[in-house]
Amino acid sequence: MNNKEVSIFAKTNFRNQSVNFGIKSADRLRHMYVVGKSGTGKTTMMKNLMINDIKNGFGVAVLDPHGEFVEELLKHVPEDRIKDVIYVNPADIDNPVGFNPLERVGEEHAHLVASAVMGVFQKIWVDAWSARMEYILNNTLLALLEYPGTTLLSIMRMLAEKEYRQKVVSNLKDPVIKSFWENEFAKYTDKFMTEAIAPLQNKVGQFSSNPVIRNIIGQPKSTIDMRKAMDEGKILICNLSQGRLGEDNSALLGAMIITKIQLAAMSRIDTPEAERRPFFLYIDEFQNFSTGAFTKIFAEARKYGLGLTLAHQYVEQLKKEEGLAEAIVGNIGTLVLFRVGAIDAVFFEKEFEPEFTPADMIGLSNRHIYLKLLVDGQASRPFSAETLPPYPIPQPNFEDVIIANSRRLYSMPKPLVDEMIAKEYMGSGKTSMEDKVMRRDERSLGSTLIPRAQAPRSFGSGQDKSFGHQPAAQSRSFGSTQDKPLGSAQDRQAFGRDQGRSADSRPVAHAPSSRPVAPINRSDDSGKKAPFHDSTAFEKVVTGAPVLVKPEVDRPKHVYEKKPVNIDDLKKAIEETLQKRKEPVLTDKYLGSVQDGPVQRPRNIERDTQPPPIASHSDDKAVAVPEKEQHT
DSSP, rough: OOOOGGGEEEEEOOOOOOOEEEEEHHHTOOOOOOOOTTTSSSSHHHHHHHHHHHHTOOOEEESSSSHHHHHHHHTTTGGGGGGGEEEEEEOOTTSOOOOOOOTOOOOGGHHEEEHHHHHHHHHHHHOOHHHHHHHHHHHHHHHHHTSSTTTTTTTHHHHHOOOHHHHHHTTTOHHHHHIIIIIGGGOOOHHHHHHHHHHHHHHHHHTTTOOHHHHHHHHSSOOHHHHHHHOOOOEEEOOOHHHHHHHHHHHHHHHHHHHHHHHHGGGGGGSOOOOOOOOOEESGGGGGGGOHHHHHHHHGGGGGEEEEEEEEEOOGTEEESTTTTHHHHHHOOOEEEOOHHHHHHHHTTHHHTTTOOOOOOHOOOTTEEEOOEEEEEEEEOEOOOOOEOOEEEEEEEOOHHHHHHHHHOOOHHHHHHHHHHHHHHHSSOOSSSSHHHHHHHHOOOOOOOOOOGSSSSSSSSOSSSOOOOOOHHHHHTTTTTOOSSSSSSHHHHHHHHHHHBBBBBBBBBOOOOOOOOOOOBBOTTTTOOOOOOOHHIIIIIIIISEEEEEESSSSOOOOOOOOOHHHHHHHHHHHHHHHHHHHEEEEEEHHHOOOOOOOOOSSSSGGSSOOOOOOOOTTEEEEOOSSSOOOO
16 A cells, blocks of 8 residues: 555554554545644644645645644645645735635536625624525625626625616526516615615625735635646645634635635536545634535535545534534544543543543543544544654745745735726725725615705706705795805805705705795794704694605714794794685695795696695694695
8 A cells, every 4th residue: 555645643552552543545535523622732633634645745725713833834845845835824915815706606506605605704793694684695696606707895886886786787697686686676765775785785894894805805816726726736725813814804714715615626527536636625723614514515525536624622613503513423534532521522422432431531631532533434443542743843944935936826916906906896996995885884875854945946957956055044044035046066066075064054965856845934923933853743744744865975864953843833824824815724735935925836736646634733633634725
């Protein structure tokens, strides 16, 4: 037997007989599962296995959420394998690698990728996740997977930019996904958009606003070809240090890399099984990257030549993914147990009885293990062993040469990446992604209630299509002789930039209406104003319905101060004016302007629908309104 087919990692200790042993590469394709408390020797054992694989010419990949493990592994790469190393270090912000999980995904794997991405988001925001968010995100990802050149950053554009969304939807071939965007999403109300879309934008925006992560997942073309790396036996070393990246960013990148490796392995279906070169994936602190998709990986990876070696500290870390721990133990080939706690000892009792009891598992020394080893496809009886000490670091080593070579082959200069992302997502490149996300945070997706008196006086004409800043006198006296088109052209242009306010600090906005509205004099006979700060009272007394307007500029929601409304004085003034014109009944059907002179009525008033009754201020009873008025 060729020694390169066996990876040595431990020695027997039964009856003081010490014999080194290992595991065959074919048996490792049935996966290895390593569990044990911190400091018991798990990482050292995995490191020894990887060093053997590298020296024996196998292709390997390792994901380390701490960083120290992979930094030491670089020093063990021999000179003849320097060119095979792909070193992924997101903390190297000046030379980011490109990684796009949405790139070149076939129709048969689209749902797998979408599920993996959603699994990552759900894992990170488990307390804030909802079925509605998952539904919208799933349709977003499936739509983007059909459109060329999309990345994870495109999620933000798909949700926020109507023009971009229309281009993506027009390209869709899946009738179900296309129907969602055309017949369902397009009919969402502003309130629903605020409740459902904004939380999703906030979560995805945390990644897109981070320049370190953005420059990696924002490149349309990946700089690493996973299928080629597997077929050519490359050494993929991923330094996903949580201390440098943050826990969520590390989890996102790790899960995406695992998904990409899984897809690359499954694409080997076009290669005869005997010709599929073995590739071994090592994941330390596995719980940081675990999602529900791992159950599928365990079931199918072996046939595609992908072998997994997973390590973590205790089983409870996997309980967030329902059934994952049971799926791993049920599909694993080789099980290695270091010292564990009492709960885990009970969990593994049935796997190791009668040879070992829970008390034995709790009392293991460092570097001592109990294991069930797969030998030629058959699981052995449980036995004890001692792992080998770490290999000494060779001198000299080629760590610096490896990093420089990998940077040259598999990364891009940061200025070039920034320019590419700016051109793709901001057009001119003058607006940063942080500003884009901030604007999204500040934008009000809902409608704003304003009194009809504050709506534009004329619609459809060439005047008053936009408002500028108005003087205090004009903002306070709507029916005075000073009522004229508000603001100059410069004022109206400045409104969108400066977020102009009226003199009473309330936002001025457009009010899309189907009929012209005349201004209302808000002053009574005594000169005191009838302040309609309460839009609800205004709705009941005067207009019959509030004006719904969508803000055209970004501004925080404004809270109106509630003040009492002098209803009796207002009604008295209105009735006196109508009586001068011999109008016997008070109506709000065409109530748009009340002045000392005649009431200005819009044309074709008979065609208007009957408004709601006017509410009484004293007893809240409705006052009947006839369907037609007698015109003089």
